[in-house]
């Protein structure tokens with residue numbers, strides 16, 4: 001169990017006071033999922049990663065701070081629609097709103113992360129369709145980050161590993177398979193190669209479930225590509 005504490009702050013957009021429950025800093029024990037989702041107890045603190053101002057709907061890791069231009073994004077019709085969309089769990093909307101802010105402010109890599117995190121919320125709720133929508137959005141934003149010369153991770157092949165998992169779990173098997181082949185041809189670091197070989201097996205089995213990096217380490221059998 002993690003201990004709870006509170007963050008009292010003033011919303012940087014509307015100026016109203018707000019109070020958020022936040023868990024103590026938590027680590028994780030065990031393997032990450034293939035899309036980097038950490039193990040427990042960190043995994044379960046996700047509800048506190050992005051917070052929503054109850055007055056104006058500004059969503060951010062710290063609503064007490066607002067980069068320039070945020071006040072305008074929060075007023076956009078697409079932001080207001082997302083904030084209360086019934087197609088997604090409420091907490092997923094909070095993450096997707098933060099994703100929209102990052103996208104509008106020209107930070108597609110951060111927007112992709114927020115959209116991936118929204119997918120995890122949908123996974124926890126058992127909402128498959130919104131989870132797929134979040135993953136497709138994250139994949140699009142990741143590619144947009146690449147076009148801008150930006151990446152989500154610093155590790156060679158790390159972004160490709162995330163993108164393959166996004167595509168596989170969204171059911172885009174053909175695209176995922178092509179990326180596996182392309183990445184393996186580039187002679188990636190050993191762990192990325194192991195992940196790609198596991199992904200190839202999962203794609204062949206049309207498996208859209210969560211799998212861990214530990215499984216990739218166990219599967220060292222060469223796969224015909």
Ligand SMILES: [Zn+2]
Pocket residue numbers: 011012013014015016053054055056057058
């Ligand atoms: Zn506010």
